[in-house]
Amino acid sequence: MAINASTMNGTQVVLRTEDLNIYYGNFLAVQNIWLDIPKNQVTAFIGPSGCGKSTLLRCYNRLNDLIETFRAEGKVFFGDHNLYAPHIDPVEVRRRIGMVFQRPYPFPKSIKENIAFGVRINGYKGNMDELVERSLRQAALWDEVKDKLNQSGLSLSGGQQQRLCIARAIAVQPEVILMDEPCSALDPISTLRVEEMIHELKEQYTIVIVTHNMQQAARVADKTAFFNVKTSEKGGRTGYLVEYAPTELIFNNPQQEDTKAYISGRFG
Numbered sequence: 001m002a003i004n005a006s007t008m009n010g011t012q013v014v015l016r017t018e019d020l021n022i023y024y025g026n027f028l029a030v031q032n033i034w035l036d037i038p039k040n041q042v043t044a045f046i047g048p049s050g051c052g053k054s055t056l057l058r059c060y061n062r063l064n065d066l067i068e069t070f071r072a073e074g075k076v077f078f079g080d081h082n083l084y085a086p087h088i089d090p091v092e093v094r095r096r097i098g099m100v101f102q103r104p105y106p107f108p109k110s111i112k113e114n115i116a117f118g119v120r121i122n123g124y125k126g127n128m129d130e131l132v133e134r135s136l137r138q139a140a141l142w143d144e145v146k147d148k149l150n151q152s153g154l155s156l157s158g159g160q161q162q163r164l165c166i167a168r169a170i171a172v173q174p175e176v177i178l179m180d181e182p183c184s185a186l187d188p189i190s191t192l193r194v195e196e197m198i199h200e201l202k203e204q205y206t207i208v209i210v211t212h213n214m215q216q217a218a219r220v221a222d223k224t225a226f227f228n229v230k231t232s233e234k235g236g237r238t239g240y241l242v243e244y245a246p247t248e249l250i251f252n253n254p255q256q257e258d259t260k261a262y263i264s265g266r267f268g
């Protein structure tokens with residue numbers, strides 16, 4: 001699966017959705033999404049609860065496939081590849097488009113093995129110690145764990161566990177990292193560390209982050225997409241994209257009334 005990305009104002013587009021509708025059974029959860037995710041930038045998804053931020057995020061690495069009632073209409077492109085074409089291997093997609101979840105969930109294995117495990121399964125033949133160190137350094141965790149690599153990942157603090165999970169995601173060398181509210185279970189200092197790390201990671205990776213925290217979106221994201229929910233014809237609550245623009249425009253000069261209302265805290 002070679003990437004041959006198209007461009008958006010001179011920036012490469014890594015992920016593109018075209019007229020994407022996402023269903024759980026008969027329920028239309030997300031409607032009519034056209035969205036381009038730029039390479040080596042941080043894109044934030046914000047919006048009120050239930051507008052489909054996580055549902056859309058999980059579409060990018062086919063994680064929704066694991067939900068029996070899930071169905072997608074429309075297209076999701078990774079470079080030139082339609083990720084939902086029949087020949088696409090979802091396991092390969094998930095290696096190239098990694099994910100970090102809301103709650104850190106280290107494997108009940110050593111710190112080192114948390115990183116080495118997935119890499120080995122992917123057939124890595126290089127120097128494992130080097131890779132473990134590099135991944136932990138990129139996740140700003142090396143200095144804290146270098147003397148206890150054989151201790152359990154579960155012995156770390158919540159913030160350290162989340163950075164371990166980020167190191168694990170990085171280790172298999174994905175092109176994109178999806179983050180679903182990665183700081184919501186962390187204290188403010190741990191949150192700051194993860195945010196600083198996100199700034200550094202975007203030099204090498206494309207990052208899409210779902211966050212409830214508008215200040216966080218303002219701090220970390222180059223572009224921000226604001227989603228809202230409306231009552232659909234069938235009576236269900238369906239999410240849709242309201243506005244997508246450089247982050248400073250979304251927060252300082254939003255074009256849509258709903259965006260203005262949301263960022264000024266009038267709903268959500």
Ligand SMILES: Nc1ncnc2c1ncn2[C@@H]1O[C@H](COP(=O)(O)OP(=O)(O)OP(=O)(O)O)[C@@H](O)[C@H]1O
Pocket residue numbers: 024029047048049050051052053054055056067069237239
């Ligand atoms: N596995 C599922 N099965 C059925 N419906 C689902 C499933 N997951 C999500 N939904 C529904 O899809 C809609 C969008 O949910 P989603 O979690 O993507 O929204 P969100 O914007 O990420 O919300 P939050 O900010 O609360 O996490 C909601 O109505 C939710 O109830």
